[in-house]
Amino acid sequence: MANRPAAALAVSAAERTTLRSWTRAGTTEQREALRARIVLRAGDGASHAAIAQELGCSVPTVLLWRRRFKERGLAGLADAPHPGRPPTYDARFREELIATTLTAPEDATHWSTRRLAKEVGASPTTVRRIWRTERLKPHRTETFKFSRDPELVPKVIDIVGLYLHPPEGAIVLCVDEKTQIQALSRTQPMLPLRPGQVARHTHDYQRNGTVDLYAALEVATGTVTGRMTQRHRAKEFLDFCRVLVHRYPTGELHVVLDNSSTHKTPAVGRWLRRHRRVHFHFTPTSASWMNQVETWFGILSRQAIARGSFEEVRALVAAIEGFIRRWTDGATPFVWVKTADEILAKAVRKHQDDLGAGH
Numbered sequence: 001m002a003n004r005p006a007a008a009l010a011v012s013a014a015e016r017t018t019l020r021s022w023t024r025a026g027t028t029e030q031r032e033a034l035r036a037r038i039v040l041r042a043g044d045g046a047s048h049a050a051i052a053q054e055l056g057c058s059v060p061t062v063l064l065w066r067r068r069f070k071e072r073g074l075a076g077l078a079d080a081p082h083p084g085r086p087p088t089y090d091a092r093f094r095e096e097l098i099a100t101t102l103t104a105p106e107d108a109t110h111w112s113t114r115r116l117a118k119e120v121g122a123s124p125t126t127v128r129r130i131w132r133t134e135r136l137k138p139h140r141t142e143t144f145k146f147s148r149d150p151e152l153v154p155k156v157i158d159i160v161g162l163y164l165h166p167p168e169g170a171i172v173l174c175v176d177e178k179t180q181i182q183a184l185s186r187t188q189p190m191l192p193l194r195p196g197q198v199a200r201h202t203h204d205y206q207r208n209g210t211v212d213l214y215a216a217l218e219v220a221t222g223t224v225t226g227r228m229t230q231r232h233r234a235k236e237f238l239d240f241c242r243v244l245v246h247r248y249p250t251g252e253l254h255v256v257l258d259n260s261s262t263h264k265t266p267a268v269g270r271w272l273r274r275h276r277r278v279h280f281h282f283t284p285t286s287a288s289w290m291n292q293v294e295t296w297f298g299i300l301s302r303q304a305i306a307r308g309s310f311e312e313v314r315a316l317v318a319a320i321e322g323f324i325r326r327w328t329d330g331a332t333p334f335v336w337v338k339t340a341d342e343i344l345a346k347a348v349r350k351h352q353d354d355l356g357a358g359h
Contacts, residue, residue: 009066011043015074035065035077042066089122094130096120101136110138149284156340158281159290162254163219163336170252172219173244174293177260178300179232181320183208183310190309199307209313213320214240216255217293222331224296226324228317234265241268245275253278258288292334296327 011019019036022028028036034055041051042062052059068076089097097120104110105119113131117124131137149155166172184205191200212232216225225247229236244253257263259282272278283290304323310316 008045009039009042009070011039011069016040016043018074032077038062038065039069039077042069089126093120093122097122097127097130098134098136101131101138112139147284147286149286152284152287153344155282155284156287156290156343159256159283160336160338160340160343162256162281163292164339166219167252167254170254171248172254172256173248174217174219174256174291175240175244176215176258176288176291176293176297177232177237178213178215178297180210181213181305181316182210183313183316184308185311186309190307201307201309205309208311209316211313211317211320212236215293215296215324216240216244217296218333219292220333222333223328224293224324224331226320228320232262234262234267237262238268238271241271241275241278245278251277254281255279256281256283256291256293258283258291259285292336295334 019040022036023033023040034057037055038051038057038061041054046054048059048062048066051057051062055062065077070076097116100120101111101116105115108115111119113124113127117127120127162172185208186202187204187206188202191197193199212229214227214229214232214236217223218225225244227240227243229239241255244255255278257280262268263280263282272280288294300320300323304319305316308316308319310319
């Protein structure tokens with residue numbers, strides 16, 4: 001009886017055209033295309049079983065969509081709305097939870113997931129989900145420092161100009177000192193890196209003295225000149241400047257520096273007046289990141305110092321000197337990508353945001 005020919009379903013020419021377009025369109029969902037084919041074959045008078053076998057579906061599915069089309073036409077082939085489970089927490093609850101998150105509890109600096117869940121009467125999972133949606137991370141903090149240097153604009157333009165368009169024939173050096181580098185020795189030998197295990201070292205250590213490093217990074221080549229001292233006074237800074245003048249005996253020297261007091265003493269001023277080819281360019285206050293040698297200091301720390309164990313200062317000095325030699329042998333320059341306008345636009349926007357927050 002299942003194979004008995006069924007009465008042909010009444011399908012108009014316009015409806016057939018629409019149904020065929022659904023079956024051919026690449027954007028039509030497969031379930032919608034199946035319903036259109038069921039109706040087309042039913043309109044041809046095919047039996048329910050034949051349609052099911054031909055289209056790879058069940059007879060009840062054929063009967064369902066045949067009936068839906070007969071009752072409502074093309075509109076009957078659309079999915080009925082599924083209201084689903086009503087939301088447990090409405091928009092007002094979300095707004096209140098967010099407002100509570102942004103206000104720290106009286107006896108703590110920020111909310112934890114469980115504590116806030118208890119406070120608002122929800123589950124920790126709900127709190128985490130809303131925090132994730134709203135990109136709220138109360139457990140995290142970041143540092144920032146905005147330069148309020150009154151000469152911010154000319155200093156940024158000056159230094160970026162040296163990086164992107166240095167004076168013809170001149171040498172641009174980024175100079176700074178990394179002070180109080182500690183020679184630390186671990187109380188136990190380091191456990192080396194192995195497959196499935198990261199390198200490990202003890203948390204406790206012994207201090208074996210410190211050393212100060214003066215370094216000059218040549219912007220055009222990436223080479224580094226370094227000198228280690230036991231102190232970091234204006235005297236040591238001037239001694240390093242003499243090293244640089246000897247290292248680069250001809251041409252103008254443009255030196256990028258931060259605003260350390262040792263860089264601006266009367267003795268330094270007198271030395272500059274005697275060496276007219278040396279020109280100092282100071283970064284804006286709170287913007288020493290513009291000095292490219294700071295990037296190199298970070299690489300030095302990560303690759304040669306942080307994981308090291310040094311029984312004495314001489315071992316630390318040897319490690320740093322070895323790193324400088326290897327770096328200079330294969331040096332490549334850092335690529336400065338930000339223009340002065342891009343830096344200043346962000347700085348002005350940040351300053352305006354801070355002023356708004358203050359009011």
